[in-house]
Amino acid sequence: MRIDPNIPDPDGFYAALVAAHQGLTEAQSAELNAKLVLLLANQLGDQGTLLDCIEAAVVSSNGSAARSSP
Amino acid sequence: MTHSSQQGGSGGYELPVYPFVPPPELARGTQGRYSIVIVGGGLSGLTLACDLSQRGIDSVVLDEDDTIGVRGASSRGICYAQKTLEIFARLGVFERMREKGVTWSVGKTLAGHDVVYTFNLQPASASEQPPFINLQQFYVEWFLVDRIRELGRCDLRWKNKVISVAQTDDEVTATVETPAGRYRLTADWLVDATGVNSGIRQGFGLDPHTSRIADRWCITDVRFKEKFPVERWTWVEAPFNENRAVWQHPMADDVWRLDYQMPSDCDPDYVSRRDVAEDRLRAHLGDIGFELVWVGPYEYRDHLLDEFRHGRVFFIGDAAHVVSPFGARGGNSGVQDADNLGWKLAVVLLKQAPVRLLETYDAERRAAAKENLQVASRTARFLAPQSEGERTLRRAAIDLARNYPFARPLVNTGRMSVANPYPESPAVEGAGWSLPNVPLTLPDGSRSDLVTLARSTGTSFVGILYAPAREEDVSGIASLEANGVPFRFFVCGAGGLGDPSGKLAEALRVAAGGFALIRPDLYLAAVVPNANESNVRRVLSKALCLEAERDKT
Numbered sequence: 001m002r003i004d005p006n007i008p009d010p011d012g013f014y015a016a017l018v019a020a021h022q023g024l025t026e027a028q029s030a031e032l033n034a035k036l037v038l039l040l041a042n043q044l045g046d047q048g049t050l051l052d053c054i055e056a057a058v059v060s061s062n063g064s065a066a067r068s069s070p
Numbered sequence: 071m072t073h074s075s076q077q078g079g080s081g082g083y084e085l086p087v088y089p090f091v092p093p094p095e096l097a098r099g100t101q102g103r104y105s106i107v108i109v110g111g112g113l114s115g116l117t118l119a120c121d122l123s124q125r126g127i128d129s130v131v132l133d134e135d136d137t138i139g140v141r142g143a144s145s146r147g148i149c150y151a152q153k154t155l156e157i158f159a160r161l162g163v164f165e166r167m168r169e170k171g172v173t174w175s176v177g178k179t180l181a182g183h184d185v186v187y188t189f190n191l192q193p194a195s196a197s198e199q200p201p202f203i204n205l206q207q208f209y210v211e212w213f214l215v216d217r218i219r220e221l222g223r224c225d226l227r228w229k230n231k232v233i234s235v236a237q238t239d240d241e242v243t244a245t246v247e248t249p250a251g252r253y254r255l256t257a258d259w260l261v262d263a264t265g266v267n268s269g270i271r272q273g274f275g276l277d278p279h280t281s282r283i284a285d286r287w288c289i290t291d292v293r294f295k296e297k298f299p300v301e302r303w304t305w306v307e308a309p310f311n312e313n314r315a316v317w318q319h320p321m322a323d324d325v326w327r328l329d330y331q332m333p334s335d336c337d338p339d340y341v342s343r344r345d346v347a348e349d350r351l352r353a354h355l356g357d358i359g360f361e362l363v364w365v366g367p368y369e370y371r372d373h374l375l376d377e378f379r380h381g382r383v384f385f386i387g388d389a390a391h392v393v394s395p396f397g398a399r400g401g402n403s404g405v406q407d408a409d410n411l412g413w414k415l416a417v418v419l420l421k422q423a424p425v426r427l428l429e430t431y432d433a434e435r436r437a438a439a440k441e442n443l444q445v446a447s448r449t450a451r452f453l454a455p456q457s458e459g460e461r462t463l464r465r466a467a468i469d470l471a472r473n474y475p476f477a478r479p480l481v482n483t484g485r486m487s488v489a490n491p492y493p494e495s496p497a498v499e500g501a502g503w504s505l506p507n508v509p510l511t512l513p514d515g516s517r518s519d520l521v522t523l524a525r526s527t528g529t530s531f532v533g534i535l536y537a538p539a540r541e542e543d544v545s546g547i548a549s550l551e552a553n554g555v556p557f558r559f560f561v562c563g564a565g566g567l568g569d570p571s572g573k574l575a576e577a578l579r580v581a582a583g584g585f586a587l588i589r590p591d592l593y594l595a596a597v598v599p600n601a602n603e604s605n606v607r608r609v610l611s612k613a614l615c616l617e618a619e620r621d622k623t
Binding site for chain 2: 035
């Protein structure tokens with residue numbers, strides 16, 4: 001899993017992502033994200049990298065949950 | 071699967087009844103001592119009895135009932151996978167299955183009105199047997215009983231219920247209850263094929279680690295004349311079942327297995343009521359005439375025994391492992407357990423291999439069961455999402471699958487039973503996969519196939535050397551046939567076996583000068599490049615566990 005910046009236009013990508021979520025309910029956003037994950041996973045196509053990314057996301061989520069608790 | 075109930079009598083099936091015959095222990099007071107006693111005359115027990123009979127080995131089968139199937143109910147297994155069909159071809163029951171059953175190879179997965187995933191197993195099949203035959207399980211058991219009787223090697227004892235089993239280092243003793251009274255018999259080896267609720271397993275205090283899955287289904291076997299596609303259809307979300315899953319499978323006698331996922335909190339008595347079942351059928355099938363054969367609500371569970379051998383007792387089939395029904399990995403793996411154990415018991419009883427060969431049964435079949443459990447559990451999880459997040463992920467996969475091919479393999483309504491490979495087995499070397507029943511020609515030029523070749527050798531390993539090879543290597547390897555070693559040697563090439571389709575070489579993955587060692591269960595034990603007497607002797611010893619002690623040092 002690479003962790004150095006690799007997105008050519010970070011702001012442009014982020015703006016497109018936000019625009020895609022514009023006006024969606026929470027459920028619709030969740031569904032959009034789920035589809036995006038699956039589409040992106042297929043672009044990667046490397047099992048080891050995919051599992052590393054899942055692991056990194058889980059660790060990151062646990063970390064933010066810990067931070068938000070008093 | 072458990073918690074099935076029966077409705078509508080025998081569903082229009084006429085099943086045989088086998089009479090109780092007082093066993094010699096009770097009729098004549100003889101002391102019963104046997105090499106192999108199999109408890110349970112279901113699919114896996116009968117397969118083992120038939121396999122041993124075919125190998126010329128005597129056995130006793132004890133079954134508490136006096137017929138096959140579950141008292142006329144047509145539930146239980148319906149899909150017989152290619153490896154199972156190849157085993158049944160070797161045992162001599164395949165032709166009857168083919169005539170009676172429904173041959174198929176195409177599966178479709180639907181969501182709403184769209185087909186989102188299709189597989190066809192036929193194009194990639196190299197076997198003389200089809201990918202699948204669907205047939206009510208009791209027919210298969212019936213054919214096995216007929217074949218066992220024909221072979222005349224097995225003492226099939228109906229209405230013989232085993233009530234306890236005890237063992238010492240030297241023998242196993244079973245206490246058996248019959249209509250004529252109680253008796254005991256002893257055996258060198260006892261095989262528990264009594265199924266999911268094995269009392270033998272419980273008697274030994276062995277924990278199968280049962281877990282229940284909160285997902286309810288209702289099987290509805292129904293007879294109708296309309297021609298539906300002879301394919302496996304599975305709906306992840308069926309509009310006619312409140313967007314829950316539905317299975318549609320053909321069987322023999324114009325009967326279809328329709329299986330409906332129910333709400334997990336449903337009342338099993340209500341969902342299986344005749345009028346409720348008929349309403350469900352009308353919503354599914356439309357306005358056609360049908361006859362309800364059998365309705366059975368069930369929830370599934372899984373379990374996996376820690377060890378498939380306990381002293382002189384072996385566990386096969388559901389007694390050892392149970393998985394969710396998706397992918398037909400229950401009955402098929404029970405048949406493969408029997409296929410794996412049969413030849414090993416035979417060569418050990420014939421003193422052609424040491425007792426430690428039997429340990430590889432656990433090593434190979436428990437690994438297979440573990441794999442089946444994982445595969446079937448993943449399907450079960452896809453079919454019963456356990457959170458809103460999981461449901462969202464599944465919806466995303468299904469939606470994408472409608473338009474994008476990449477997402478179709480994510481839609482999981484069952485990964486069909488395969489012959490599990492045994493890469494970790496101590497008795498294989500760099501191989502361990504099952505060989506399809508490929509066509510070949512015999513040295514006299516006649517057409518044959520791998521199953522027939524293996525069957526003609528009795529219980530022997532089949533060695534195939536690929537030409538060209540040095541004459542001294544050919545004669546050296548051929549010399550290994552002597553001294554009671556269960557080994558038959560063939561050369562593939564001019565004057566030997568022929569491989570006109572190239573399928574044999576493809577299955578063996580062997581090149582010129584290479585040697586393939588094929589086990590009696592048609593698993594590939596080893597491939598040896600640049601074969602000679604010395605390296606072939608070594609892999610043969612390993613496959614029979616003759617040199618296990620030396621390997622350890």
